[in-house]
Amino acid sequence: MAILKIARMGHPVLRRRAEEVPDPTSPAIHALVADMIETMHDANGAGLAAPQVHVSQRVVVFHVPAHRAQADSLPRPEGLVVLINPVIEPLGEDRTVGWEGCLSVPGMMGAVPRFSRIRYRAAGLDGIVTTREADGFHARVVQHECDHLDGVLYPQRMTDMTMFGFADEMQKRFAEAQNADRD
Numbered sequence: 001m002a003i004l005k006i007a008r009m010g011h012p013v014l015r016r017r018a019e020e021v022p023d024p025t026s027p028a029i030h031a032l033v034a035d036m037i038e039t040m041h042d043a044n045g046a047g048l049a050a051p052q053v054h055v056s057q058r059v060v061v062f063h064v065p066a067h068r069a070q071a072d073s074l075p076r077p078e079g080l081v082v083l084i085n086p087v088i089e090p091l092g093e094d095r096t097v098g099w100e101g102c103l104s105v106p107g108m109m110g111a112v113p114r115f116s117r118i119r120y121r122a123a124g125l126d127g128i129v130t131t132r133e134a135d136g137f138h139a140r141v142v143q144h145e146c147d148h149l150d151g152v153l154y155p156q157r158m159t160d161m162t163m164f165g166f167a168d169e170m171q172k173r174f175a176e177a178q179n180a181d182r183d
Helices: 027-042 136-149 167-182
Strands: 047-049 059-064 078-090 095-102 104-117 117-123 129-135 164-165
Touching: 027 047, 027 059, 027 078, 047 136, 059 136, 078 136, 095 136, 104 136, 104 167, 117 136, 129 136, 164 167
Parallel strands: none
Antiparallel strands: 047 059, 059 078, 078 117, 095 104, 104 164, 117 129
């Protein structure tokens, strides 16, 4: 296993649609996924898409930590999930605005509208296709990572660019607002 270099916003690999994976069970895909998992953990990320590590294939890894799952209607953490050739279907028109960061847009964060509930279908490393429904952070992370497979970064989804900035500055503003609310 290896820690891979993460492509940053502006790199061409992040702007194009990734290729379908013809054989999810191939040793090359297993090796890629193992490296992606190690890279995601090393970078302290919740998810990672193959284009982010300079591989233009439709592969995503993610997890839903317990502290992020609390807002979900079925608040359960998700262990490590691998999606190969994922397809997302919104379940309704409702959208929720939430804060996002990205390993390919380091040090920044923004408020991004996403579908509140989704259904997604993907193959696993065993080649078996499964379908799941998700809401809350689970739905958000799947949509965020799958956007990478289509050449989309979260700032392109934002509707209010005043809600985009350096993470440390935004967090200072959050803390100031919380302190003002207490006074």
